[in-house]
Amino acid sequence: MCGIIGLSGQERAIDRIYPGLLALQHRGQDAAGAATFDDGFQLKKGNGLVFNVFNAKNIERLNGNTGIGHVRYPTVGAGSAEDAQPFIITAPYGIALAHNGNLVNFYELKKDLVENELRYLNSNCDAEVILNLISVELSKMDLKKMTPEKLFTALRMVYKRLIGSYAVVSIVANKGLLAFRDPRGIKPLIMGSNGSSFCFASESVALDLLGYHEVTDVRPGQAIFIDTESNCHATQVATSEKAACIFEYVYFARPDSVIDGIGVYEARLRLGEELGKICSESGIKPDVVMPIPDTARGAALMVADALGVMHREGLIKNRYIHRTFIMPTQEKRIEAVRLKLNPIRSEIKGKDILLVDDSIVRGNTSREIISLVRSVGARKVYYALYSPPLRFPCVYGIDMQTRGEFIAQDKSIEEIRRSIDADALVYQTEEGLIRGVGAGSKGFCSACFTGVYPTEIPPALMSRIEADRMAPKVSEA
Ligand code: SF4
Structure with missing residues (x-):
């Protein structure tokens, strides 16, 4: 169980991501992190509560109007500092990514990436696998002009290989904010807008706190891209029978959250x-x-x-x-x-x-x-x-x-x-x-x-x- 948040169209995105992460702290207390994009990526992550990982000094250097954040409970591996999220990749395109869920074929995918794609993976975190799979697909394209369609095409290929649960927020360098949810919608992901600013989060409590009132759930299998002009591009990447985690309602989620309309x-x-x-x-x-x-x-x-x-x-x-x-x-x-x-x-x-x-x-x-x-x-x-x-x-x-x-x-x-x-x-x-x-x-x-x-x-x-x-x-x- 983890919590994710992604935000765009807001001056100094980190100033909202940080309180948003505090609202999601119940979803994971093992590690926290955030990445923002200005001229380049800035990243801060580490083991501990949100309060422990962030301070005035490191928040100050997380510049940019687009950002993502994560609180972690370890799911695969022992949860070392290397597994803290977000992860960043710079080639063939700059992408930062944070994830809530678990790939049941994680070890097979990792082995395949290492042996057949010659990727060096530094963690036991499935977010790094998803990020590398996206980059493998993007590397087959002409990326002189990156478009939402190219991202969605890459995701269509990646979805074919992923088995399990995943709700993801991601910064695409200089282009915008990407969010997507697994075909069954096992993990929750909700989107809010507030004028020209958009926010994705695991639970609606984060959106309430940050004043995003026009709220809708990201549909199972849906990907949404918010470009730098705050245009919203959405597509259905894959379809399957919905199977949202019922235990969110029993135990995990905060009682003041609304998930998939419930x-x-x-x-x-x-x-x-x-x-x-x-x-x-x-x-x-x-x-x-x-x-x-x-x-x-x-x-x-x-x-x-x-x-x-x-x-x-x-x-x-x-x-x-x-x-x-x-x-x-x-x-x-x-x-x-x-x-x-x-x-x-x-x-x-x-x-x-x-x-x-x-x-x-x-x-x-x-x-x-x-x-x-x-x-x-x-x-x-x-x-x-x-x-x-x-x-x-x-x-x-x-x-x-x-x-x-x-x-x-x-x-x-x-x-x-x-x-x-x-x-x-x-x-x-x-x-x-x-x-x-x-x-x-x-x-x-x-x-x-x-x-x-x-x-x-x-x-x-x-x-x-x-x-x-x-x-x-x-x-x-
Ligand atoms: S309902 Fe149970 S098995 Fe299914 S995702 Fe939730 S916790 Fe896991």
Whole structure:
């Protein structure tokens, strides 16, 4: 999961890209970077939060009216400083590029670029592969006059080779800003305009903040080029059945974002409604419903409504601790639970509590939270999830690569309940998930719940997934 932003037609683009990246910080806290174009490219990137990477001095030198920015959570490779984005290439044409997603055929493409195109790739980042594939196609053209059509022609060839998810923003030197989205629209990408300035971003929150009000989603498979005169050129590069990541609505995206026309907060309210029905049928009778902050707030409200009981905040989050799901090691994740959440004893003591959460991955975080709530005197602790059991690895850019890590891989719901020490455990259904998020619409990837992947999966990767399925599960300690 990463966040991207691209902006043109604005004096000193970096002055908007920087706050835009802050609005997207929840999508990745591992590295940040930005590139701008003036007479040439300027680049600043490095490991750490946006606040850590940028300062007044390096922002000052990022001149130019066109720019792109990126926040990273590592998807392929270990996430070294070399993998930070954007990437820049100077021949056959100057292009800077940043990407959100994951190419499932990354290693095959990289090997092919190195062995057959004699490209030297300096990172384990699929953005560098996409950038080099574009440059290979451009090098077959007469580039004395670069046009949007030539870029689109290059993209048509590149799309034929890419398998996976990709939402991309890119500066084309002296020409403008290019953005494109994979044929299934697995990753989100939205465009806003404000007079003569255009902005692309992973989530609408960045556009809200920056005052871009005329907003539209980049369609799956669509490429849009904004030239230096602020003319907008758009084309459909490829078509396929839409399969937007449903987990954006469950967990990743900010609740104040709207993705593909669906409000994330509204989706979470509907997921709560669906979950409330299941909780009612299960017969659990809590005194109070509490969200695990922050993602579960909307859903918990609706569950409390459905059960006709009080809704209270009982766990308070330290806002300065990162989201535990995307902390890189298990030890850090466990430590982060206690650092992140503190219980309000007066709201919990002597009561039967129903905790509402978005999902369970390994179970360690849920177990820690339940233990925390019991430690301040809860009589009973029920646990309800507004998404179904996570069982399959995401191959599109989310850190769920090892199926062996899922607690639901080989455990029944009763076994999971015992493992996390809940008095009752209630999951959303797959149908409830689709109904709740889509409100009747279709076109979602829900492969991490169903195992039905919307793209071709290369045999080597599928074997790895299958091997993970058979492997003994990692320690739950
Ligand atoms: S597998 Fe899950 S997390 Fe990955 S893109 Fe599909 S829905 Fe999103």
